[in-house]
Amino acid sequence: MGSKASSKSKPTGAAAGIVLPADCRLGALDTLAPQLREAAGGGAATLDGAAVEKVDGAAMQLLVAFRRAAVTAGGSVSWAGASEVLHEAASLLGLGAELDLPAVRSA
Amino acid sequence: MANVSMAQFHQVFFEESLEGLDNMETALLALDEGGDKELVHTIFRAAHSIKGGAATFGFPEMSAFTHEAESLLDELRDGRRPIDKPIIELLLRSVDCLRGMFARAQAGQPLNDEAAEALRGELAAAMGREAATEVKARRSGDHADAWVIRFRPHPGMAASGNDPLRLMRELKALGEMKVTAELDKLPALDKLEPGECHIGWTIELRGQTKRDAIKSVFDWVEDECDLSIEPLHVVAPPAAAEAPKAAVADVATARAAREGAPAASAESSSVRVSIDKIDSMIDLVGELVITQSMLDQFRENFDIAKLAMLQEGLTQLARHTRELQESVMGIRMLPIGSVFNRFPRLVRDLSSKLGKNVRLDMHGEHTELDKTVLEKIGDPLVHLVRNAIDHGLEMPDKRRAAGKVEQGTLRLEAFHRGGSIVVEVADDGAGLNREAIVAKAVQRGLISSGEGMSDEAVAELIFQPGFSTAAVTTDLSGRGVGMDVVRRNVADLGGSVTIRSTPGKGSVFTIVLPLTLAIIDGLSAAVGEESYIVPLVSIVESVQLKPDAIRSVAGGGELFRFRGEYLPVIRLHEVFGCAGAVKKIEDGLMIVVEGDGSRVGLFVDGLNGQQQAVVKSLEANYRRVQGVSGATILADGSVALIVDIAGLVRLQSRRKAA
Numbered sequence: 001m002g003s004k005a006s007s008k009s010k011p012t013g014a015a016a017g018i019v020l021p022a023d024c025r026l027g028a029l030d031t032l033a034p035q036l037r038e039a040a041g042g043g044a045a046t047l048d049g050a051a052v053e054k055v056d057g058a059a060m061q062l063l064v065a066f067r068r069a070a071v072t073a074g075g076s077v078s079w080a081g082a083s084e085v086l087h088e089a090a091s092l093l094g095l096g097a098e099l100d101l102p103a104v105r106s107a
Numbered sequence: 108m109a110n111v112s113m114a115q116f117h118q119v120f121f122e123e124s125l126e127g128l129d130n131m132e133t134a135l136l137a138l139d140e141g142g143d144k145e146l147v148h149t150i151f152r153a154a155h156s157i158k159g160g161a162a163t164f165g166f167p168e169m170s171a172f173t174h175e176a177e178s179l180l181d182e183l184r185d186g187r188r189p190i191d192k193p194i195i196e197l198l199l200r201s202v203d204c205l206r207g208m209f210a211r212a213q214a215g216q217p218l219n220d221e222a223a224e225a226l227r228g229e230l231a232a233a234m235g236r237e238a239a240t241e242v243k244a245r246r247s248g249d250h251a252d253a254w255v256i257r258f259r260p261h262p263g264m265a266a267s268g269n270d271p272l273r274l275m276r277e278l279k280a281l282g283e284m285k286v287t288a289e290l291d292k293l294p295a296l297d298k299l300e301p302g303e304c305h306i307g308w309t310i311e312l313r314g315q316t317k318r319d320a321i322k323s324v325f326d327w328v329e330d331e332c333d334l335s336i337e338p339l340h341v342v343a344p345p346a347a348a349e350a351p352k353a354a355v356a357d358v359a360t361a362r363a364a365r366e367g368a369p370a371a372s373a374e375s376s377s378v379r380v381s382i383d384k385i386d387s388m389i390d391l392v393g394e395l396v397i398t399q400s401m402l403d404q405f406r407e408n409f410d411i412a413k414l415a416m417l418q419e420g421l422t423q424l425a426r427h428t429r430e431l432q433e434s435v436m437g438i439r440m441l442p443i444g445s446v447f448n449r450f451p452r453l454v455r456d457l458s459s460k461l462g463k464n465v466r467l468d469m470h471g472e473h474t475e476l477d478k479t480v481l482e483k484i485g486d487p488l489v490h491l492v493r494n495a496i497d498h499g500l501e502m503p504d505k506r507r508a509a510g511k512v513e514q515g516t517l518r519l520e521a522f523h524r525g526g527s528i529v530v531e532v533a534d535d536g537a538g539l540n541r542e543a544i545v546a547k548a549v550q551r552g553l554i555s556s557g558e559g560m561s562d563e564a565v566a567e568l569i570f571q572p573g574f575s576t577a578a579v580t581t582d583l584s585g586r587g588v589g590m591d592v593v594r595r596n597v598a599d600l601g602g603s604v605t606i607r608s609t610p611g612k613g614s615v616f617t618i619v620l621p622l623t624l625a626i627i628d629g630l631s632a633a634v635g636e637e638s639y640i641v642p643l644v645s646i647v648e649s650v651q652l653k654p655d656a657i658r659s660v661a662g663g664g665e666l667f668r669f670r671g672e673y674l675p676v677i678r679l680h681e682v683f684g685c686a687g688a689v690k691k692i693e694d695g696l697m698i699v700v701e702g703d704g705s706r707v708g709l710f711v712d713g714l715n716g717q718q719q720a721v722v723k724s725l726e727a728n729y730r731r732v733q734g735v736s737g738a739t740i741l742a743d744g745s746v747a748l749i750v751d752i753a754g755l756v757r758l759q760s761r762r763k764a765a
Contacts (some may be wrong), residue, residue: 026265029301040296057271061293062301069296092275094286094308 016047024049025056033062041068042075049101050081051106055089064098120160122377127153128209129448132202136451139195147190150198151180157205166251168218169208171315175230176201182234197233199452200226217338244718251338252315259289259307264331266302266573271599275308277324282314311339380438388438391431398423436625439479443521443530444472446485450492450519457496462501464514465496471521476528479624480600484530487593487604491518491532491616494589499536499614509533509611525604526623527644533615539608541565547574566606570594598753599737600624601642603702619644627662627722630713631747632698635685638747639711640720640739647699647706649714652692667708669699678710679750679757682734688712702752706760709750720749734758 014037021028034096040046047063072079089097131153134146150398154177157499161169176198182188204226204702208218256278277283289307299305310541312321317516320428321336402420447469458465476484500506500515507513518533545557557565568574572591597604621627621644629640630649649667649691657676665676676697682690689712698709718738725732725748 020272026302033299033301037296045722055272056265057306058301061304061306062296062308064290065293065296065299068290068293073293074129089272090282092272092279092286093306093479094288098290099289 006098012028012071013096016043017048019048020052020059020086022051022053024052026058029062032059036062037069040066040073040075042070042073045070045075045077045103046080047077048080049086050083050085052083055085057089057093060093060095060099064095066101079085113628116214117164118129118377121213122379124157125206125209126162127157127204128202129445131399132199132452133448135199135202136455138190139192140625144190146724147180147184151177151184154180166208166212166218167203168223169212170300171252172201172227172230173205174206175227175234176205179230194233197226197229201230212294219338251318252313253339254312254316254318254321255335255337256310256312256321257307257335258310258325258332259334260304260328260332262300262305266329267329267331269331270380271304271306271308274328275310276311278310278321280322281316281320282312282658284313285311295489307333313339331674350731353553377441378441384434384437388431388434389611389675391427391434395427395431398427402585423552432626436477436622437475439477439625440475440622441481442473443476443481443484443528446481446488447472447519447521449485449489453489453492454496454517457493461496462502463496463500465500466514466516467522468516468518469493470518474521474523474528476620476621477624478523480528480602480620484601484618484620487596487618488519488532489620490532490589490593492519495532495534495536495614495616499534499538501537509537524619528620529614530618530620532618533613535613538610538612538614539566539569541610542594544568562608566608569606570604579704598702601627601644603753625722627718627749630698630716630717631741632696632709632711633682633713633715634679634681634711635688637683638715638741638745639679639683640718641698641700641709641747641748642736642749642752643717645700647701649696649698652697654691654693656693667697669706669708672706674699674706675759676708676710677755680710680712682755682758683748699750702754702756705756707752707756707758709755720747722749 007036018035018039020032024032067077067090077100079100082101085102090099090101131150133154134142134149137143138150154173158170158173158177161167169234179188179194183190183194188194204223207220208223211218211220211602225630257270258274260269261658265271275284276285287309289309292307293299293305305508318336318338322676325332325334333672354539388615398420402417403422405417405420409417448467451467453465454465457463494681495517500517501509501511503513506515516535518531520531520533522529541557541562544565545554545560545568548554548571549556551571551574553568553571570590570593573738574590594604597618597620600620601624602618604625605617605619606614606615607617621642630643630646632639632641652667656667658668658673660666665678666673667676679692681684692710695710695712696714698711698714718741722737723739725735725738728738732748734751734755736754737749738746739749741747
């Protein structure tokens with residue numbers, strides 16, 4: 001999972017891959033939200049949260065809404081990686097199950 | 108089912124802990140009197156067991172409270188802190204507080220109350236910890252071991268820079284968290300405005316945390332969220348709440364008993380029996396089985412030559428049955444010491460409150476008494492003891508002026524006399540003040556003047572309802588609801604209260620109680636075709652009267668002369684409406700009985716003989732009948748009513764007054 005760059009999106013055919021930025025807080029959501037809305041249209045989406053160093057409640061809420069929307073639309077969401085910070089936030093907010101973060105954490 | 112078994116454990120835990128608290132109290136009082144320092148170990152052990160039990164059975168508040176007391180005791184034990192009056196006082200109050208907690212636990216109520224919080228703060232303060240804030244615990248439930256926090260941010264909360272995640276992180280520092288997110292209000296992705304909060308949370312926070320600490324986490328967002336913080340109570344299973352409640356008799360039950368309210372609910376319905384008693388019962392049952400098999404052989408081939416053996420067998424059967432009966436009755440017998448135990452504390456508290464110097468002298472704590480009687484005698488005794496300290500014993504200066512030692516003595520004694528238990532409450536105080544009583548009685552219209560009244564008759568006046576001569580009504584006694592209720596409560600137990608008083612020397616209240624309520628010794632009396640049982644304890648004697656011994660008085664009553672005084676006549680056949688009864692005085696028998704402090708003559712046809720009657724409740728099987736305390740089944744299978752002498756006397760005096 002070497003993609004540490006702050007690249008915004010990598011549309012790869014049917015599957016949408018979204019890399020979450022290192023600072024994944026309210027300020028970044030204006031950019032992230034449209035990507036997520038686009039990716040939630042159906043099909044398999046991949047989230048990469050391995051690079052996340054800062055996160056807040058608003059971002060976590062957005063991720064939950066995204067995952068729900070994707071699943072409702074008949075698609076699926078998988079994680080390419082999730083940082084320690086992301087795990088901690090999910091656990092603190094009681095969203096671990098909802099987000100279904102991967103057990104193995106990428107650095 | 109799991110709940111039921113847990114409730115059973117709870118009950119045992121409650122009983123043992125209350126016993127432990129009693130021991131703690133006794134040891135603390137002994138320590139207060141300058142007792143052996145070893146007693147601290149006893150107290151510590153009791154506190155330690157309660158703490159452990161409370162934690163095991165899911166009463167964290169109780170466990171936390173006891174923990175504070177235990178820490179203090181630990182310091183006393185190690186000699187790090189001197190044992191002084193304030194500490195003993197604090198620990199005694201902790202014992203009271205724990206009793207209150209147990210009462211609430213049994214009733215399924217929240218354990219902590221304001222007083223408990225404050226006291227816990229005091230305990231902590233005594234050890235120099237967190238004193239300032241803890242003592243100030245203002246609201247009930249300011250302190251708990253677990254909390255439920257419901258937190259729902261308003262949508263705009265995040266926009267003002269308040270991140271729920273940060274709040275959660277701060278909360279986590281306070282204890283172990285279990286977070287449940289509530290996503291019901293979360294809009295669909297395309298409707299979601301990323302800057303708005305739409306998730307709510309329910310957080311269970313475990314750890315010794317104060318409400319204020321939790322609240323301070325949310326200080327900045329108070330206006331931007333809905334927030335509730337409640338202590339998380341370990342809810343006792345319903346079976347536990349319904350479980351019989353042990354005798355955690357406190358002041359409230361005293362009042363309930365006084366008002367005749369059903370205090371029975373506060374009484375324990377289990378009894379601990381020593382193995383010895385059970386073993387002896389098993390032995391007796393063994394004997395009974397042997398006798399039965401011996402008698403069995405006569406059923407098949409009986410011939411008259413074996414008559415002697417048969418008779419011997421029947422005698423043996425009778426003996427074993429009687430022994431077994433006594434043994435079974437003995438199970439319900441408990442030493443009166445369990446009631447006496449509360450008095451050292453009571454006397455100590457009262458006397459220091461009133462500035463009196465009182466020594467308590469207790470004897471006969473091992474005297475055994477039926478459990479039911481025992482549970483119900485506590486309140487009347489408390490009343491008598493309070494009265495003795497409040498009204499009977501004088502202030503030290505008065506005692507000195509009267510040439511007595513400054514320290515007054517209060518004697519509490521129990522002993523067997525005949526088939527009864529006698530409990531005496533005696534003080535060496537001023538005795539009854541005849542003038543004050545007479546003046547009060549005249550003022551209340553009970554008598555027109557005290558002239559010609561014997562001292563006994565004057566003393567009897569204090570048992571009148573609403574009678575109180577206390578110059579100043581204190582919160583201890585003097586509300587004038589005392590002695591009449593004491594007498595009635597004791598009468599309800601089939602007992603009696605009398606008073607002997609010597610001016611300047613003191614008073615003795617004597618309570619005579621039956622050994623058991625389940626069986627009474629009585630005389631079976633015939634009235635018409637019916638039989639009535641007259642309790643033996645109430646009978647003075649029986650006499651046959653001549654026709655001219657009866658005097659009719661205005662208003663239809665009858666009197667007869669008995670040992671220098673005139674006693675009213677109660678014709679049982681008139682009271683109970685028995686047909687075919689003897690009407691002529693010379694054909695019947697007059698049983699002189701004593702009840703409710705006065706004597707009357709019961710007119711019956713004749714006596715059938717003495718017998719033991721197993722009391723069956725009439726109230727439970729039919730309804731309450733005035734003048735009848737119960738029923739019993741006679742050897743021929745017929746039912747006989749047991750006469751309630753005190754009730755009859757009251758009935759008679761009411762009729763007289765009407």
